[in-house]
Amino acid sequence: MYTILLRRRAQFFLLSGLLTLTACSTASTEVYPVLTEPQPTPVPEIVAPAPPPPLHIPVRPLETRTQESLIRAAGNHAVLMGYVHKIADETISSPEHMNQTMDNLSQVFSPGIGPALIGYGALIGAQNSQFAEGVIETARYRGLDTVIYQLYVDPGYAETFPGAELASADIQNAWMRDITALDHSAAHIKEQSYGLQKLSKWEQLRADSRAERLEAIGRAQSLRFNPPGSTKRQIAKTGTIRAADMNGPQKRQDFWQVFGQTTAPENQDLPKQSKTVMHHKALTLSALEILGATGKDSSEWIDNYMTSPSLTQCVNTARLNTEQCIAAGHFKYEDAFCIAEHELKEISTCLSDTAR
DSSP states (O other), X not given: OHHHXXXXXXXXXXXXXXXXXXXXXXXXXXXXXXOOOOOOOOOOOXXXXXXOOOOOOOOOOHHHHTTSHHHXXXXXXXXXXXXXXXHHTOOOOSHHHHHXXXXXXXXXXXXXXXXXXXXXXXXXXXXXXXXHHHHHHHHHHHOHHHHHHHXXXXXXXXXXXXXXXXXXXXXXXXXXXXXXXXXXXXXXXXXXXXXXTTSHHHHTOBOOOHHHHHHHHHXXXXXXXXXXXXXXXXXXXXXXXXXXXXXXXXXXXXXXXXXXXXXXXXXXXXXXXXXXXXXXXXHHHHHHHHTTOOSXXXXXXXXXXXXXXXXXXXXXXXXXXHHHHHHHOOBTTHHHHHIIIIIIIIHHHHHHHHHO
16 A cells, blocks of 8 residues: 555656646747837828929910900000190191190090000000019919909909019009100190280180080090001000010010100109009909900900999099080180190099099
């Protein structure tokens, strides 16, 4: 019995030792994962999109251009300024000459005097190369239709283009030079009105039919003036002047000759002030002209856009004052005073008040 117990105890210790060896062997062979620092996720390379291709604005045929609203309006301004500049160099020589002067200037009483000034300003703005490039580059990146739409709906949008301030100054300086010319011619005729009454052939010369004179003045408010074809063609030849246009200086010179000038007006230090409605309209139409959006399809909108109710009202008042002045005159030399005071000076004030 004792022997059996010893044998079993030996077997127990042997089994325990084997289990211990097995456990040690298993523990020594277990593999643990190696921890490594996480790698950053690679950032994909951002490739800038290719710039849009250069924007090409087709040039409409010259004869087509001559039928457009801006060209016709600017041509009317050219005709009027031709008469204004001529007055400054003339001496009234006869009653017939006096009547012709009044008839020529009757265009100032037309509702088209505002559109004429705006159309003229619009074409001047399109000749500023920095503004032209700014408008075209903006349309290139934002989309031509998008920019044209914004110009239609936002009166101040044209002011945001690069070069807008320079184009605005060009327009303003041209307007002020022409208004000054009106004042100069008014002063010239007014001086003559005082001198004529001292001349023997004028001092007792009775006024001619007042009814005919008043009828001639009244007709102007309903006439649709249209400049000669040669005037419109000369204006239409200029168009937009871009920075790379080597003929730009010659085009500008040809343009200004139509308006009785040899060069563009010098830049003046004009006071900083908010732009008038007419100024916004001229600059907007400049941008549309640069983008080729002032053709026949746009003529109805442009004609409506160029109207100026406040200027029209002022012009109507000047016309009524002219008619009263003419009706009250007894001697022909008194017509010269009416021309100077109302047909020129008062119209000059109307333009100045609405265009500054």
